[in-house]
Every structure is written in structure tokens, then in C-alpha cells.
Amino acid sequence: MATFKDFRNNIKPNWCPGCGDFSVQAAIQRAAANVGLEPHELVVVSGIGCSGRISGYINSYGFHGVHGRALPIAQGVKMANRDLTVIAAGGDGDGFAIGMGHTIHAIRRNIDITYIVMDNQIYGLTKGQTSPRSEVGFKTKSTPQGSVEPALSIMEMALTAGATFVAQSFSSDLKELTQLIEEGMKHKGFSLINVFSPCVTYNKVNTYDWFKDNLTSLSSIEGYDPSNREMAMQTLMKHKGLVTGLIYQNKERKSYQDLVPGYSEKPLTEADLTISKEKFDQLVAEFM
Amino acid sequence: MISQLSWKVGGQQGEGIESTGEIFSIALNRLGYYLYGYRHFSSRIKGGHTNNKIRVSTTQVRSIADDLDILVAFDQETIDFNFHELRQGGIVIADAKFNPTIPDESRATLYAVPFTDIATELGTALMKNMVAVGASSAVLGLDISVYEGVVQEIFGRKGEQVVAKNMEAIRAGAQFMREQLGDNIQLMQLEKADGKKRMFMIGNDAIALGALAGGSRFMAAYPITPASEIMEYLIKKLPQFGGTVIQTEDEIAACTMAIGANYAGVRTLTASAGPGLSLMMEAIGLAGITETPIVIVDTQRGGPSTGLPTKQEQSDLMAMIYGTHGEIPKVVIAPSTVQEAFYDMVEAFNIAEEYQCPVIVLTDLQLSLGKQTVEPLEYDKIEIRRGKLVTGELPEIPDKGCFKRYEVTEDGVSPRVLPGMKNGIHHVTGVEHDETGRPSEVAANRIAQMDKRLRKLKHIQFPTPVHKHVKHEEADILIVGFNSTRGAIEEAMERLERDGIKVNHAHVRLIHPFPTEEMLPLVQSAKKVVVVENNATGQLANILKMNVGHAEKVFNVLKYDGNPFLPHEVYTKCKELF
Ligand SMILES: Cc1ncc(C[n+]2csc(CCOP(=O)(O)OP(=O)(O)O)c2C)c(N)n1
Ligand code: SF4
Ligand SMILES: [Mg+2]
Numbered sequence: 019m020a021t022f023k024d025f026r027n028n029i030k031p032n033w034c035p036g037c038g039d040f041s042v043q044a045a046i047q048r049a050a051a052n053v054g055l056e057p058h059e060l061v062v063v064s065g066i067g068c069s070g071r072i073s074g075y076i077n078s079y080g081f082h083g084v085h086g087r088a089l090p091i092a093q094g095v096k097m098a099n100r101d102l103t104v105i106a107a108g109g110d111g112d113g114f115a116i117g118m119g120h121t122i123h124a125i126r127r128n129i130d131i132t133y134i135v136m137d138n139q140i141y142g143l144t145k146g147q148t149s150p151r152s153e154v155g156f157k158t159k160s161t162p163q164g165s166v167e168p169a170l171s172i173m174e175m176a177l178t179a180g181a182t183f184v185a186q187s188f189s190s191d192l193k194e195l196t197q198l199i200e201e202g203m204k205h206k207g208f209s210l211i212n213v214f215s216p217c218v219t220y221n222k223v224n225t226y227d228w229f230k231d232n233l234t235s236l237s238s239i240e241g242y243d244p245s246n247r248e249m250a251m252q253t254l255m256k257h258k259g260l261v262t263g264l265i266y267q268n269k270e271r272k273s274y275q276d277l278v279p280g281y282s283e284k285p286l287t288e289a290d291l292t293i294s295k296e297k298f299d300q301l302v303a304e305f306m
Numbered sequence: 307m308i309s310q311l312s313w314k315v316g317g318q319q320g321e322g323i324e325s326t327g328e329i330f331s332i333a334l335n336r337l338g339y340y341l342y343g344y345r346h347f348s349s350r351i352k353g354g355h356t357n358n359k360i361r362v363s364t365t366q367v368r369s370i371a372d373d374l375d376i377l378v379a380f381d382q383e384t385i386d387f388n389f390h391e392l393r394q395g396g397i398v399i400a401d402a403k404f405n406p407t408i409p410d411e412s413r414a415t416l417y418a419v420p421f422t423d424i425a426t427e428l429g430t431a432l433m434k435n436m437v438a439v440g441a442s443s444a445v446l447g448l449d450i451s452v453y454e455g456v457v458q459e460i461f462g463r464k465g466e467q468v469v470a471k472n473m474e475a476i477r478a479g480a481q482f483m484r485e486q487l488g489d490n491i492q493l494m495q496l497e498k499a500d501g502k503k504r505m506f507m508i509g510n511d512a513i514a515l516g517a518l519a520g521g522s523r524f525m526a527a528y529p530i531t532p533a534s535e536i537m538e539y540l541i542k543k544l545p546q547f548g549g550t551v552i553q554t555e556d557e558i559a560a561c562t563m564a565i566g567a568n569y570a571g572v573r574t575l576t577a578s579a580g581p582g583l584s585l586m587m588e589a590i591g592l593a594g595i596t597e598t599p600i601v602i603v604d605t606q607r608g609g610p611s612t613g614l615p616t617k618q619e620q621s622d623l624m625a626m627i628y629g630t631h632g633e634i635p636k637v638v639i640a641p642s643t644v645q646e647a648f649y650d651m652v653e654a655f656n657i658a659e660e661y662q663c664p665v666i667v668l669t670d671l672q673l674s675l676g677k678q679t680v681e682p683l684e685y686d687k688i689e690i691r692r693g694k695l696v697t698g699e700l701p702e703i704p705d706k707g708c709f710k711r712y713e714v715t716e717d718g719v720s721p722r723v724l725p726g727m728k729n730g731i732h733h734v735t736g737v738e739h740d741e742t743g744r745p746s747e748v749a750a751n752r753i754a755q756m757d758k759r760l761r762k763l764k765h766i767q768f769p770t771p772v773h774k775h776v777k778h779e780e781a782d783i784l785i786v787g788f789n790s791t792r793g794a795i796e797e798a799m800e801r802l803e804r805d806g807i808k809v810n811h812a813h814v815r816l817i818h819p820f821p822t823e824e825m826l827p828l829v830q831s832a833k834k835v836v837v838v839e840n841n842a843t844g845q846l847a848n849i850l851k852m853n854v855g856h857a858e859k860v861f862n863v864l865k866y867d868g869n870p871f872l873p874h875e876v877y878t879k880c881k882e883l884f
Contacts (some may be wrong), residue, residue, distance in 0.1 A: 080723035080736035094566025280545020291521030
């Protein structure tokens with residue numbers, strides 16, 4: 019059986035020392051080993067950004083696409099081969115700005131993939147502009163006077179879009195992050211995991227210390243029930259979204275693949291590419 | 307007895323105009339006539355003038371006719387809008403209900419037939435289109451019993467009585483018309499057709515069927531005119547083969563989802579029109595640099611922007627050849643008939659996999675939506691080729707090395723493994739990369755990879771890059787076109803020949819890489835080259851000049867008013883140039 023070391027490759031990440039994305043990489047490697055995958059059974063699809071480089075740093079199949087489109091690519095991979103485990107990953111700009119349309123629709127479509135967002139409240143790769151996750155007043159190169167647009171409440175948005183698995187974590191907490199990714203992979207449907215992954219170079223506000231001071235673990239809230247959507251929503255609103263842990267999971271709803279009529283139980287990659295003469299004649303006759 | 311004629315039905319959109327044309331043409335098809343249809347419609351669902359023009363012939367026809375023999379009118383607007391097309395001796399069959407009149411300058415005869423009244427008497431005014439079908443059939447001298455099967459198929463679910471009533475409406479319409487015509491009934495009796503069964507379909511049907519036969523099992527698409535029929539057909543059929551269609555949130559998702567599925571090993575298509583293709587451009591580049599096969603159908607319509615969304619145009623040509631930033635290998639195929647659209651789809655998937663690059667199948671609105679008779683499609687011609695797709699076991703690569711997915715090879719094509727295969731791990735990225743897919747900015751590597759990708763284009767094999775109709779070693783005129791203009795050009799050519807002008811015809815089927823070798827001798831041996839295309843800037847002519855040269859003898863015949871070319875328009879323009 020593969021261990022997390024088997025999911026390491028010999029490519030050295032070009033992230034800044036101290037970047038939160040290192041832990042996300044490690045957590046994916048551990049989670050993949052923990053759920054019993056072999057490296058070739060995993061596909062990591064990523065967007066463009068510092069975070070988007072992650073698919074190149076894991077020893078598995080990897081697809082580094084275009085900015086904001088990790089999700090449709092990942093859904094295509096899964097639809098083609100439902101036996102593969104598919105992770106989509108990228109930054110907050112990738113998923114919540116340019117790719118937001120895909121994020122909402124991937125959530126409601128509920129194809130069985132796991133989406134991990136490395137949320138640093140800033141655009142790292144393009145050297146420090148505001149992101150849809152930046153707070154009002156946040157000063158960046160593109161908002162020198164401070165941002166006047168409010169940050170998106172992404173976890174609440176996921177709930178209203180009909181998400182069946184919503185979790186949030188902090189890259190410092192490797193143990194919790196690994197466990198949430200494992201649960202996300204096991205979840206039958208779309209799982210969204212937003213990870214606070216500090217950008218040590220461009221975000222001097224939302225630092226490791228800032229998160230330590232401001233995050234509340236759901237495990238510390240007595241009686242918190244992740245199957246209760248209303249409670250999830252209230253808790254998020256109360257804590258301004260700054261919670262970690264499994265926020266919501268709906269185990270009842272079936273995944274897209276299990277609902278769509280006629281969709282093969284075997285991977286489509288194994289489907290016969292030819293059609294029989296008899297079937298062909300039948301199709302042709304419909305036009306006569 | 308005549309061997310061909312042109313019939314048109316018109317009225318307000320949403321009032322059963324489509325079904326009148328549909329039932330009439332299905333019956334004609336069953337009788338063995340060759341048909342070619344053209345629908346004039348607006349992007350409104352209800353209201354607005356719509357018409358359906360159908361050419362009927364005992365031999366294959368591939369163009370709308372210049373004029374009109376019979377006009378069936380459900381309102382006065384239809385007469386006012388279309389009477390000028392009627393030839394001398396043509397007839398108008400109009401619903402008596404709106405007291406139809408025909409302009410004085412018209413050369414046609416008006417017959418008022420109480421479509422609505424007859425239908426109402428038989429039970430419901432809804433059957434007025436059946437009365438019109440019956441009246442039309444009487445003019446042509448069709449055996450009404452052909453409708454028994456057709457009506458049964460359409461209304462069978464609604465019960466025997468509905469079937470019987472509709473048949474009665476057709477008979478009553480025919481009877482009334484026969485009495486009206488009297489001795490004139492001889493004027494437009496059609497010669498008997500051969501009674502052979504043939505397919506009757508739109509180009510989009512053939513594209514969808516071709517995708518299915520070509521092994522496609524998944525489609526991702528976003529609805530748009532005139533492409534939606536492709537996804538609508540496949541969502542009905544693919545589940546029978548374990549596959550499906552996803553209607554995505556936009557065309558960017560459609561194209562990238564298709565890229566993901568192709569990367570994973572399933573032949574996947576997407577289809578759209580200009581606006582959607584514009585959105586897909588970045589993704590097309592991704593497919594190019596990641597060497598992912600993908601088939602994209604572009605059904606051209608009037609542009610730019612929303613342009614003329616329900617009208618004919620051929621103005622996406624340059625965008626399809628050059629669209630996406632940077633430089634990638636890409637193949638653009640342009641079927642010129644419905645049959646070709648079927649085979650081209652199969653071949654598009656083969657080429658996409660063999661050369662691991664995006665393939666665009668380009669059609670235009672008239673080819674995609676014009677319903678026409680199609681000669682049998684041959685099952686034995688369907689062939690699946692997957693190129694350098696690696697199957698079976700792979701040797702272990704030591705030290706966590708990666709599979710050389712982008713190995714530099716002589717033909718530019720590298721071995722392709724699919725995710726899930728043991729020992730096949732490699733990286734895929736839109737960033738320039740080395741042979742294992744690892745990002746690299748090394749200059750020598752960049753050149754090696756760019757050259758390797760572009761080299762693929764030199765090896766592309768396409769069965770008929772140019773459809774040639776070459777009768778003369780030395781021609782006065784070489785007419786060049788692509789997509790649906792083929793029929794109009796062929797008919798114009800016949801007439802020009804009758805006038806003693808020597809004409810050759812080349813219809814470009816492989817738009818990119820351009821078939822220079824095939825085209826050069828044809829251009830060289832012609833005094834003048836006339837490029838016929840539905841756009842305002844002469845895009846095909848420019849591509850021709852760029853690749854073949856001889857700019858001094860290349861002339862444009864352009865039409866960009868939203869309507870397809872009529873044979874006489876091509877004829878007249880060529881004549882003028884001659
Ligand atoms: C279509 C397009 N627009 C813009 C860019 C430039 N760009 C690359 S990454 C990025 C944003 C990165 O921010 P985020 O997604 O948060 O990732 P991070 O670098 O913070 O991990 C932008 C704007 C691009 N690559 N493609
Ligand atoms: S710029 Fe920020 S996000 Fe990018 S690698 Fe450096 S620390 Fe990480
Ligand atoms: Mg970011």
C-alpha cells in the first residue's frame with residue numbers, strides 16, 4: 019500500500035518559504051495515502067496562481083489548466099472515468115473571482131470530486147492585488163486606498179448553492195486539514211474545502227498569527243451538528259465565516275453520476291467506441 | 307409533368323408553419339423525392355413572419371431555388387413578403403379567412419382556400435395546416451394515401467379519432483383544391499419519384515449521428531442557435547451507450563470540461579456558434595499546448611456579437627483558423643453536404659486523437675439547419691483510429707521519473723497514456739514544459755516543443771481536402787467556396803457552361819492546414835478565380851491568396867445580408883466578371 023511518501027515527487031516547489039500552500043500539498047499527500055489510493059489512481063487538476071502549481075508537486079496524474087477553470091476540467095475527468103479520484107485545487111482568485119460561475123455550478127451539480135481552495139485573501143502570483151476574499155479596507159497594489167468591496171462569504175454561499183459537503187481549515191493545522199480532505203474524498207458528491215493558507219509575501223494582514231487569534235474551531239462549539247444546515251448557516255454568520263472544521267455534510271443526496279439517467283456504472287473510458295450495424299441501421303431509420 | 311418545383315409556406319411564427327412544412331416534406335420524402343429545405347425564422351418564439359421553403363426534385367438538389375412555384379399563405383404578410391419570388395404562372399394558396407389579395411404587379415394566380423373553415427367544420431381550426439397540406443398535394447398530384455403512415459406516426463398517441471380527423475382534413479383540402487384548379491390541374495403535376503427510402507435530415511442531425519458513430523460518448527455544451535440540435539439529439543441517444551450530455555454554465559465550462567474528459571480518454575465534443583467559440587478561445591489554446599484531442603463544432607451564423615443569430619453567414623473562418631493567442635496546431639474541417647458532415651465528424655475524432663490536437667468542424671447555418679434528402683450513410687466507412695494511445699502494461703520508471711508524454715518525435719506526435727494507468731504518471735500543463743510535462747523556460751526546450759507541436763500539421767491526412775469538380779484543363783473561371791454554398795455554385799456552373807464559359811469548381815473541405823498543393827494547379831490553370839462566400843471581407847479569398855498567391859486574378863463574390871446564395875446570384879456575378 020502506498021504511503022504519503024509515494025505521493026511526493028522530486029520537484030521542488032517554487033513557493034516562498036513559509037507559504038501556506040506547502041501544508042496543503044502535504045495534507046493532500048497524506049489524505050491520499052490514508053484513503054488507500056495508489057498514485058496513478060489520483061488526478062489533481064489545478065488552476066493558475068501560486069496555488070495552482072500544486073498539481074505539479076504531487077506524484078499523481080496532474081493537470082494544470084487555465085485560470086479559473088480547474089473545476090470544469092476536473093468534472094470532465096471524473097465524468098470520463100468515474101473510477102479515478104479527482105481533486106481540483108486553486109486559489110481564491112481562481113475559484114471565487116474568474117471561476118466563480120463554475121464554483122457555484124459545480125456545487126449544485128454535485129459531481130463526486132473534491133475542491134480545495136487555498137484562500138490567502140490576495141492574488142499571490144500576480145504580486146499582490148485584491149481578491150474577492152479581501153476584507154473592506156484591505157490595501158493592495160490595486161486598492162491603494164483600501165478595498166471598498168466587501169469580502170464574499172464563501173462558506174455561506176456554498177450552503178445556499180446547495181453544497182453537500184462544506185469544510186474549512188487552516189494550513190497550520192495539518193492534522194485537521196488532512197482529515198477533512200480524507201472525508202471530502204470519501205464523500206459521495208462534491209466537497210468544498212476552503213483552506214486559510216497565508217501568503218507571507220503579500221498579505222501582511224491575514225497572517226498566521228491573525229488566523230490563530232481569529233479562528234474558532236467547530237469542535238469547541240458544544241452541540242455543533244454538521245448535518246444541520248440551519249445551524250451551519252447561523253454559526254457561520256455569528257463567527258463571520260471564521261470557523262474551521264466540517265461545517266456541513268448532506269449524506270442523503272446522491273451524486274450527479276448516480277442520478278443522471280443511463281450513465282454507465284463502468285468508467286466511460288471502457289465503453290465500446292463502435293456501434294453495431296443493427297443499432298446503426300436503427301438510428302438511420304429514424305430519419306426515413 | 308415537371309421534375310422539380312419550389313414550395314413555400316409562411317405565416318406567423320408559432321402558428322404551425324413548421325409542422326405544415328414538416329408533414330408535407332416527410333410525405334414527399336417517403337415518395338422518393340429529393341428535398342432541400344430552407345427555414346426563414348427570427349429569434350422570437352411567437353409572432354414574426356416565418357417561412358419554410360422546400361425544393362422538390364426527382365434528382366439530388368443542394369440549393370434553394372431562385373424562384374417559387376407555390377406559395378402557401380396563412381396571412382397577408384406572407385403574400386406581401388414573398389410574392390416577388392413567384393415565377394410567371396406560379397400560384398398562391400391562401401387561407402380564405404383573411405380575404406387574401408395579391409399585388410397587381412404579381413405574375414401569379416391566387417387561390418383562396420378556406421383552410422380554417424374546413425378545419426373548423428371537421429372539429430378544430432388547429433387542423434388548418436392539414437387542409438393546406440392536402441391542397442398542396444393536389445397541385446402536385448400526389449397520392450394522398452402516403453399521408454396515412456405519416457399522420458399515424460404523428461398523432462397515433464392521441465388516438466384513432468384524431469388520426470382519422472387529420473386525414474379527413476388533408477382529403478378535404480385536396481378535394482377543394484382539385485375543384486378550384488379545374489383544367490389547370492395539369493400545370494404542376496410532378497413526375498413520379500423512384501419511391502426509394504432515403505434519410506431526410508438537417509446537418510446538425512448528421513453531425514450528432516457522426517459523433518455517435520465516431521465513438522463519442524460524452525458532450526459538454528451550452529445552448530445556442532444554430533447548434534443546439536446537436537446536444538438535443540445526443541442527450542436522447544447517448545444514455546443508450548452509457549454516455550451523457552452535460553449542459554454547462556457557459557461555453558468556457560463546456561470546452562474545458564470536454565478537454566478534461568478527452569484527457570481522461572473519452573471522445574468528447576462540444577458544439578456552439580460564434581459567440582460560444584469566442585468564449586472557448588483560451589481553452590482551445592490549452593488543448594493545443596497540452597496536446598489534448600478535442601472536437602469542437604462551430605455552426606456559423608451572422609456575426610459579430612449577437613449579429614444575425616438566426617441567419618446564414620460564413621464569417622468565423624479567420625477566427626477558427628487563428629483563434630486563440632499564441633500558436634498551436636489546429637485542424638479546421640468544413641463539410642459541404644449533410645453526408646460529409648456525418649463522415650467528417652468520425653474523421654474529426656480520428657484526427658484529434660491521431661494528432662492530439664483540437665479539431666474544429668465548421669458548418670454554417672444553412673448546412674446545419676437546412677433539412678434535406680441524404681443518400682445512404684455507409685456503415686462500413688466508419689473507422690475508429692486512436693493514434694499513439696498506449697494500451698497494456700507500462701514498464702516501471704525508476705526514481706519517480708515521469709512518463710515522456712511530450713517526447714520529441716519525428717512526426718511530432720508523442721505516445722499518449724491516460725490517467726489511471728500504472729507507471730504512466732506525467733504532468734500536463736498549459737505552461738511550456740519539457741518531455742515529461744514539467745514546466746520549463748529553457749530556450750532550447752521551448753523551441754523543441756513548439757516545433758514538435760507544429761510539426762504535426764505537416765502530417766495531417768484528410769481524405770478529400772478539396773471537393774473538385776474539374777472538367778477543363780484550362781478554365782475561364784475557377785469558382786471556390788466552402789460549406790453550404792456548394793449547391794448554388796454547382797447550379798450556377800451548369801448555367802455558365804451552357805453559355806459557353808469553361809468553369810471549374812473547387813470546394814475547400816480542409817480549411818486548415820490549407821490544401822495549397824491541391825489548390826495551386828487549379829488556380830494556375832484558371833483565367834479568373836471567383837471566391838463565393840457569405841461574409842463581407844472575403845475571408846476565404848484572403849486565405850487562398852495568402853497560401854496560393856495569384857492575388858491579381860482572385861475576385862470576391864460576397865453576400866452578407868443573412869441569406870444564403872441563390873444559384874442565379876452566383877451565375878450573374880460570375881457572368882459580370884467574365
Ligand atoms: C485569463 C487570465 N487572466 C489573468 C491571469 C493572470 N493571473 C494569474 S494568477 C492570477 C490570480 C492569482 O490569485 P489566486 O487565484 O488567489 O492564486 P494565488 O496566486 O493567490 O495562489 C491572475 C490574475 C491569467 N493567468 N489568466
Ligand atoms: S507569493 Fe504568497 S502565495 Fe505565492 S508563493 Fe509566495 S507566499 Fe505563497
Ligand atoms: Mg490567492
